[in-house]
Amino acid sequence: MRHLILRMIGCLAACIGLTASALSAPAGGAPQRVVSMNLCTDQLAMLVAGEGQLHSVSYLAIDPEGSVLAEEARRFPINHGRAEEIFMMHPDLVLSGTFTGRATVALLKRLGFHVEEFPPSYSFPEIREQVRRMGRLLGRESRAEELVQELDTRLTQFPDSDRKNWRPLAALHYANSYTSGSGTLASAVVERSGLENLGTKLGLVGTIRLPLEVLVASAPDLIIGGVRPSKAPALAYQTFEHPALRAVLEGGELTSIPDKYWVCGAPFTAQAVGLLSAQAQALRAKRGTGK
Amino acid sequence: MSHRSLLAILGSVVAALFLASLLVGPAGLDLATSIGGLFNGDNEAARLVMQEIRLPRAILGLMIGATLGLSGAVLQGYLRNPLADPGVLGISSSASFGAVIAIYTGLSAAFSLALPLMAMAGAVGAVVLIQLLSGAYAGTLTLILSGVAITSLAGAMTSLALNLSPNPFAALEILFWMLGSLADRSMLHVWMSAPFMVAGWVMLLALGRALDALTLGRDVASSMGIRLARTQWLAVLGTAASVGAATAVAGAISFVGLIVPHMLRPLVGAQPSRLLTASALGGAALILASDIATRIIAPGRDLKLGVLTAIVGAPFFLWLVIKNRRNVL
Numbered sequence: 001m002r003h004l005i006l007r008m009i010g011c012l013a014a015c016i017g018l019t020a021s022a023l024s025a026p027a028g029g030a031p032q033r034v035v036s037m038n039l040c041t042d043q044l045a046m047l048v049a050g051e052g053q054l055h056s057v058s059y060l061a062i063d064p065e066g067s068v069l070a071e072e073a074r075r076f077p078i079n080h081g082r083a084e085e086i087f088m089m090h091p092d093l094v095l096s097g098t099f100t101g102r103a104t105v106a107l108l109k110r111l112g113f114h115v116e117e118f119p120p121s122y123s124f125p126e127i128r129e130q131v132r133r134m135g136r137l138l139g140r141e142s143r144a145e146e147l148v149q150e151l152d153t154r155l156t157q158f159p160d161s162d163r164k165n166w167r168p169l170a171a172l173h174y175a176n177s178y179t180s181g182s183g184t185l186a187s188a189v190v191e192r193s194g195l196e197n198l199g200t201k202l203g204l205v206g207t208i209r210l211p212l213e214v215l216v217a218s219a220p221d222l223i224i225g226g227v228r229p230s231k232a233p234a235l236a237y238q239t240f241e242h243p244a245l246r247a248v249l250e251g252g253e254l255t256s257i258p259d260k261y262w263v264c265g266a267p268f269t270a271q272a273v274g275l276l277s278a279q280a281q282a283l284r285a286k287r288g289t290g291k
Numbered sequence: 292m293s294h295r296s297l298l299a300i301l302g303s304v305v306a307a308l309f310l311a312s313l314l315v316g317p318a319g320l321d322l323a324t325s326i327g328g329l330f331n332g333d334n335e336a337a338r339l340v341m342q343e344i345r346l347p348r349a350i351l352g353l354m355i356g357a358t359l360g361l362s363g364a365v366l367q368g369y370l371r372n373p374l375a376d377p378g379v380l381g382i383s384s385s386a387s388f389g390a391v392i393a394i395y396t397g398l399s400a401a402f403s404l405a406l407p408l409m410a411m412a413g414a415v416g417a418v419v420l421i422q423l424l425s426g427a428y429a430g431t432l433t434l435i436l437s438g439v440a441i442t443s444l445a446g447a448m449t450s451l452a453l454n455l456s457p458n459p460f461a462a463l464e465i466l467f468w469m470l471g472s473l474a475d476r477s478m479l480h481v482w483m484s485a486p487f488m489v490a491g492w493v494m495l496l497a498l499g500r501a502l503d504a505l506t507l508g509r510d511v512a513s514s515m516g517i518r519l520a521r522t523q524w525l526a527v528l529g530t531a532a533s534v535g536a537a538t539a540v541a542g543a544i545s546f547v548g549l550i551v552p553h554m555l556r557p558l559v560g561a562q563p564s565r566l567l568t569a570s571a572l573g574g575a576a577l578i579l580a581s582d583i584a585t586r587i588i589a590p591g592r593d594l595k596l597g598v599l600t601a602i603v604g605a606p607f608f609l610w611l612v613i614k615n616r617r618n619v620l
Contacts, residue, residue, distance in 0.1 A: 175460055177475065209593065212475045213344050217318035219336040229459065233397055235467060236460035242477050244343035248336075 030139025031093035031114075036061075037081035037104070038097035040264035041118050041134075043069050045095055047266065048134045048143055056089055065229065068260045068268045083107045093137065121265030123188045127151065130265070147267050154270035158277040159194060168283040170195040170276070171215050173225035173245075173254070175236035179210035185265050190224070193276035194284075216244045221283050224276070226254030255279055294565055297558055301572035305353065308579035312349040313341065315583050317590050347478045352579045354481075354488050355473075355541050358533040360574020361567060363548020365495045368502040368563035369526045372434055373553070373615060377534045378545030379608070380434070381441030382417045386531075386538035387468040388445045388452070389413025393539075395456050407487050411535030417441050418527045431615065470597030471542030473582050484536040491533025492571070494525045499564030501525075506563060544597045546604020547574050553611065 034049065035056045036042045042061035045054050046069050059080050060066055061073035079085050081101045086094060086108060094115040096105050108115050116137055121127045128148050135144020159165075170190050172179045180186035180197070181204025190197040198220055199210065215223075226240050239245060240254065261272040314325055318340050328337030329346070359377060366375035377383045393399040393409035424437040449468050453461045501522040504512035513519060537544075551573040552566055559565040577600070585594040 176463075211317040211590075213316050213318040213340050216339045216344065217320065217336045230457055232456050232458035232461065233395055233400060234456070234458040234460040235394070235464050236458075239475055242343070242475060243479065244339045244477070247339050247343065 031091075031137070033089070033091050034093045034095065034138065035079060035086055035089050035091035036095040037079055037086065037101055038095065038118070039066060040097060040120065040266070041095035042073065043067060043264055043266055043268075044118070044130060044134045045138070046072055047147055048131065048140050049138055050140055050143070053138060053140075055091060064260070065258075066260050066263055068266070068271075083111075086113075087111065095137075120185070122183055122185050124151075124155070124192065124265075124269075127265040127267070127269060131267070151267040151270055154267070155192070155273060158192075158273055159281075165194065166284060166287065167194055167196040168221035168280055168287075169198055169201070169218065170255075171198040171210075171218065171220035171223045171225075173210070173215060173223050173239070174207075175228070175234075177209055177212055177215075177239050178207055179204065179215075180207050181205045185262055185269070189262055189269060189272045190276060193273050194280040195222075195276060212239050212242060212244065216248055219248065222252075222255050222279055223249060224255045224257060226256045227259055229259065292558065294559060294569075297555075298568060298572065301569060301576065305572050305575045305579065308576055308583065309349050309353055312352055312579050312583055313345050315586050316340070316345055317586070343477060344475065347476050347481050348473050348582070349579070350481050351473055351476050351484070351541060352582045353575045354485060355537040355544065356547060356575035356578030357571040358488050358491065358537045358574070359544060359547035359578065360551040360570040360572070361492060361495050362530045362534050363574070364552040364563070364566045364570035365498055365502070365526055366530065366548065367552050368505065368566070369498070369522070370434065371505065372431055374431055374435055374549070374608070374611060376546065376549035377414075377530065378543065378547070378604075379442075379549060380417065380421055380438040381445055382414050382421075382530060382534050383538050383543035383545065384442045384445040384449070384469070385413040385417035385420075386410040386535045387413070387543045388449045389416075389535070390539045391449050391452050391468055395452060395458075395461060403483060407484055407536045407539045410539035411487065411531050413445070414531035414535035414538070415527065417445070418531060422527075466595060467542045469543060470595035470601075471538075471544035472585075472593065472595050472597075473541055474585075474593050476540060480540040484540045487536035488533045491529045491531070491536070494529030495533065496567055498522060498525055498529070499567055502563035502567075506561070542595075542597065544578070544600055546600050546608065547577050549611075550604050550607050551577055553607075 030053065032053060033055045034045060034053055036045045036054070037058050039058060039060040042057040046057065054076060056077045056079045057073050059078045062070050062078060064070040067073060079089065081104055083104045086104070091113065094108055094113050096115060096117050098117045098119045105115055105117065118130060121130050128151065131144050131147050135141045172186055172190065179199045181199035181202070183205055184207060187197040187200050191200070198215070198218055202214070204210065223245065228237055257272050257275055262269050313329065314322065320328065320337055320340060324334060324337045325341060328334055328341035332338055363376045366377065366380065367373060387410070389409040389412050390406055393405045398409070399406040420441055421434070421437050425433040446469060450465050453465050456462070501512065501517045504515045504517045509519060552570045555569045555573050556566060559569055578596070581599040582596055584599055585596055588594060
């Protein structure tokens with residue numbers, strides 16, 4: 001019995017050693033078996049990777065609420081970001097975020113895997129930088145450059161936030177009365193759409209609570225939010241129906257931008273700019289004719 | 292001090308706190324803008340803040356405080372027990388459980404009165420359970436232990452229901468249902484809960500004479516023409532209706548019904564009937580003051596109201612237990 005256990009331990013150590021040594025030195029070229037365990041790296045990898053290069057994406061990538069490439073993601077085996085699961089996939093490159101699965105990432109690194117971590121992107125320059133970094137990691141620099149060009153072309157379709165123009169005031173209003181101030185991707189998108197972000201105007205930083213009272217007293221021209229991530233009820237959405245908020249909207253509705261366009265920064269984040277830019281122009285036209 | 296002047300003083304304290312509650316808030320409106328906004332001023336944003344956000348909050352603070360103070364005074368008189376209170380006896384947490392079932396199953400979205408009705412059902416369940424567990428002549432210890440058991444059970448069921456919800460926010464809302472808050476309530480909440488609270492008050496205030504008679508014992512009270520069955524029904528339904536409706540919109544707020552009657556009892560003499568109105572006003576003052584404090588101590592942080600009432604109330608409860616130790620043990 002003791003002998004058996006020792007043999008098993010011996011084999012386990014050998015197997016790990018073998019896998020790690022075999023994989024940490026890929027045959028002088030781009031990785032050929034990439035596993036991504038974060039929604040944002042999933043999507044960047046799907047956009048950048050060549051045929052057969054990406055092996056697995058996370059289970060979040062197939063959720064159409066959060067993922068723009070949900071259809072595409074169904075072609076890949078799904079992982080749940082657990083060390084054992086990823087180990088068994090024998091990846092030669094693991095992609096992860098900097099905030100989730102910290103214990104898993106530490107364990108995978110100890111086992112000798114090549115793990116690359118991507119922080120969330122908070123601005124358009126950071127999106128370009130991350131696309132290019134993904135290109136370098138996967139040996140697909142020209143494809144990455146193409147994607148950056150695509151993002152820039154799409155953004156030029158929308159008039160830049162001209163400081164001389166009137167910029168309508170936009171309040172971001174999420175569940176539990178949270179909003180985004182400066183230093184967030186949401187505020188970058190709002191401002192790139194020719195709107196002024198209320199959170200930034202009030203000097204808020206990051207994603208933070210904004211009391212309904214302050215929102216209403218600021219009399220914003222439009223309110224962006226009202227997205228319910230789940231059909232099950234919760235008090236968190238109660239303020240979406242609050243009479244004071246409804247009165248600010250003057251019979252209109254909350255402007256909801258699907259989460260999937262800006263929960264991760266990527267070339268498709270231009271979609272969110274497009275939707276908001278249309279709102280901004282409509283408000284400017286309304287103000288122009290209203291006087 | 293005469294009873295009349297006590298009520299006048301309490302009434303003016305409540306009025307002052309009600310006004311203060313309207314003037315304190317994160318939007319930082321100045322006095323003139325606030326008052327202008329309250330009476331249909333030209334400033335649309337100030338009007339919305341005052342009429343749709345701060346006014347319902349102040350009205351609910353007043354009504355919920357009055358409910359808790361009054362029901363505490365009635366429960367202490369009716370059960371002839373100095374430690375009785377809707378929070379301590381588990382009535383508030385059972386009402387919370389009822390409200391949680393109504394909201395998170397989607398029942399209240401389909402039929403809005405389901406929320407106060409389910410909360411009241413929870414409250415009735417708790418009162419009936421307390422009577423079954425401890426009987427009409429329970430000692431303090433039995434009553435408090437029954438309350439502890441009911442509070443834990445209702446709290447556990449609330450947590451279970453919210454943890455089972457597929458909504459990621461639901462589990463965070465356990466905090467609201469156990470500690471209570473008045474943040475961002477609207478006039479809709481006032482219209483939904485006020486009729487039930489007022490109906491409850493009418494029932495509870497009608498008990499004055501019966502409570503006075505009951506201080507002499509059940510037999511004497513009975514011979515004085517007090518109908519005991521009617522008294523019991525009024526106490527149970529009045530508590531359930533008012534506390535149930537209060538909890539449905541603001542969560543379970545503890546200790547108010549415990550502290551207020553004790554503080555006012557020396558001022559009204561030993562007559563339970565005189566304590567009722569005074570406790571209602573005292574409860575209103577305490578909740579309004581605590582709610583103002585939540586906004587001053589941590590603006591924008593959504594500090595829960597029940598945190599403050601417990602910080603004041605729990606040491607007070609402890610002091611009462613020590614003071615009553617001889618009767619308890």
